[in-house]
Amino acid sequence: MAIGIxxxxxxxxxxxxxxxxxxxEHFEIRQRRDLDRGLDGLxxxxxxxxVMGKLLRDLDLFQPLRERIRSGLPVFGTCAGLILLAKExxxxxxxxxxxxxxxxxxxxxxQLGSFSTTAEVAGLGPxxxxxxxxxxxxxxxxxxxxxxxxxxxxxxxxxxxxxxxxFHPELNDDPAIHRHFLDMIGA
Amino acid sequence: xxxxxxxxxxxxAQMLKGGVIMDVTTPEQARIAEAAGACAVMALERIPADIRxxxxxxxxxxxxxxxxxxxxxxxxVMAKCRIGHFVEAQILEAIEIDYIDxxxxxxxxxxxxxxxxxxxxxxxxxxxxDLSEALRxxxxxxxxxxxxxxxxxxxxVQAVRHMRxxxxxxxxxxxLREDELYEAAKQLQVPxxxxxxxxxxGKLPVVNFxxxxxxxxxxxxxxxxxxxxxxxxxxxIFKSGDPAKRAAxxxxxxxxxxxxxxxxALSTDLGEAxxxxxxxxIAILMAERGx
Numbered sequence: 323m324a325i326g327i328x329x330x331x332x333x334x335x336x337x338x339x340x341x342x343x344x345x346x347e348h349f350e351i352r353q354r355r356d357l358d359r360g361l362d363g364l365x366x367x368x369x370x371x372x373v374m375g376k377l378l379r380d381l382d383l384f385q386p387l388r389e390r391i392r393s394g395l396p397v398f399g400t401c402a403g404l405i406l407l408a409k410e411x412x413x414x415x416x417x418x419x420x421x422x423x424x425x426x427x428x429x430x431x432x433q434l435g436s437f438s439t440t441a442e443v444a445g446l447g448p449x450x451x452x453x454x455x456x457x458x459x460x461x462x463x464x465x466x467x468x469x470x471x472x473x474x475x476x477x478x479x480x481x482x483x484x485x486x487x488x489f490h491p492e493l494n495d496d497p498a499i500h501r502h503f504l505d506m507i508g509a
Numbered sequence: 510x511x512x513x514x515x516x517x518x519x520x521x522a523q524m525l526k527g528g529v530i531m532d533v534t535t536p537e538q539a540r541i542a543e544a545a546g547a548c549a550v551m552a553l554e555r556i557p558a559d560i561r562x563x564x565x566x567x568x569x570x571x572x573x574x575x576x577x578x579x580x581x582x583x584x585x586v587m588a589k590c591r592i593g594h595f596v597e598a599q600i601l602e603a604i605e606i607d608y609i610d611x612x613x614x615x616x617x618x619x620x621x622x623x624x625x626x627x628x629x630x631x632x633x634x635x636x637x638x639d640l641s642e643a644l645r646x647x648x649x650x651x652x653x654x655x656x657x658x659x660x661x662x663x664x665x666v667q668a669v670r671h672m673r674x675x676x677x678x679x680x681x682x683x684x685l686r687e688d689e690l691y692e693a694a695k696q697l698q699v700p701x702x703x704x705x706x707x708x709x710x711g712k713l714p715v716v717n718f719x720x721x722x723x724x725x726x727x728x729x730x731x732x733x734x735x736x737x738x739x740x741x742x743x744x745x746i747f748k749s750g751d752p753a754k755r756a757a758x759x760x761x762x763x764x765x766x767x768x769x770x771x772x773x774a775l776s777t778d779l780g781e782a783x784x785x786x787x788x789x790x791i792a793i794l795m796a797e798r799g800x
Contacts, residue, residue: 330764331527331548352765368524370548370584377546377764380757401524414583427583433521433607434630438512452512454520455585455607493520 325507326351326361330377332369332402336492340500341365354382363396363507366403368454368490371427374402375417384417391420396483398503404486405457412460421484422463429458429475429488443478444469446498451477451489458488483507515652518632521585521607522653522716525549525739529729529760530718532556532743535574536581542746545756549585549608551741552578557614557661558744558783561793566616569597572604579604587634592799593619595628602631608653609633611646613798614660614743623799626650636720638671638796640678643713644699654713656737657796658721661744663785665722665731667796672719672735683711721796724749724782726762726775733766750780 325341327334329350341348351357351364364387366374378384391397391407397420399407406417410424430436430453438452444467451472459476462468470478470487477488478499483506491499512520528548533539539550554570555563569590579586585607590597592611597618601609611624613636626633627650636657637643643654656675658668682693682704690708694701706714719732720741729740740763742756749755758775765771 329527331546333523333526335526336523353768353771369526370524370528372543372584373528373546373548373760376544376757377761380546380761381764432579432605433518433585433632434602434605436517436521438517452517452520454517454524490520493523 323347323362324349324359325363325365326356327365328367328374328403330369330381331373332367333490333492334365334367334369336490337365337367337400337500340492340497344497344500344504346504351383352381354386357383357386361390361395363398363503364391366397366399366406367492368401368403371402371405371417374406375415378417388418388420391418391484394483396503396507397485398500399484399486400490400492401454401456401488404459404488407484407486421479421481421486422466423476423479423486424460425457426460427457428455430456439472441470441472441477443499446502449491449498450494450496452493453477453489454493456488459486514630515627515650518652519715521632522634525585526716527764528739529756529763530587530739530741531746531756532741533578533747536577538747538752539578539581541753542756543582543584545753546760547584547756548739549587550578550582551587551589551610551743553589556744556747557795558663558748559661560614561661561791568615569594569600572600575601575604575606589615590624591615591618593617593622593624595624598624598629598633602629606631611635611651613657613795617798623649634718636796636799637675639674640682640707641697641699642800643675643717644697644703644707647703647713647715648700651715653716653718655718655720655741658719658723659791660721660795662722662791663724663745663748663783665724665728668719668721668723668732669735671721671796672732672737675717676736679707679711679713682707723759724785725779726758726772729759730762730766730772733763739763745783748783750782755779755782
């Protein structure tokens, strides 16, 4: 049982710290050979989705990861990770196109629009949420469960074993959403 | 409990980690940088090598030019203001820049005071040569630090010196007894609370990038192996023979900075590197500006 954390760029160390806290085994994915060991789950962290999208291809990670995601690998995407999983990206190109959601990048504007709040997450109660130049989900398909909304916009959703948040649970002192992901995997 | 603006600003820097921030002077260069995998761009009128060559007073860029770059890319856009020039910073905040670099690359506007960055909503990154400078900038409100290096030279020696100096001092503070931290704060000329943070965590309280003189994938990987959390590349890209290729290679080198085989492949066939000048050949040491 081990979770791979995509460590091409961004806040991957923060996810690793959260998994340490929950006692879950994890490792970094920086290139193709890092996939040689099996992974039971994948975390796509925050950072810049354009950078990760390009590096996934340059480092030959895109095809093998897409195949695993299609065959049911559980994935947790935060912020940029959410964008990488979306089928539709407004004004942009989808990456893994695995989840039936339409997303808007930089939906709250530039850094002056970054904010934190507390809102209800379905089944988990009120949770702290940190939005950094964040996207939100414009619309979700029928097979996708909306888990949280802030100001009328979808900010967390789940479709089978794919979990996404527009905010950064790894930046708050609250492991509930990572715990939920581990529960999804059965860890 | 809601986070402060300062916490959110430090967290934006966390999202840039493991990435490369590139100097660009036109929307076209910004698009090349974004396509090559830059995690942010620094909009400025002239890259440091040209500022050096041109001489004279170097100031904040025209907001029109910065807006053009903001419209050209979706990644964060940073811009520089002069050290101490809080009105240039106010202007950059008014055009909703994502990060202000209070930078020694431009001519200092104040030879005593840095900007009181706590008075701003937008984040600031500042250069530092050692722990003392870094913690002073943080106490003034900087939410990200970079080495000063020696911009516009293509010579990495000063960035290396600054990163090593900072790390050596961090290790020293880490190993002090707690009752020695007050004296350390006095020597470093910084608030004791920041010294206590370094003592406890063994790192700066904000993200720390390398900058100044990085010109090759090997330079970038060197800075990462020395402990940088990401890299600024200024003149090194658009003063080279094949900017798009070199930029993409530096981005990959920062992600796989310990893999020598990969670095060898990335260093191959990059075309002309910027010619560069050695630190003892230059007239102005920008790193001496603002302490």
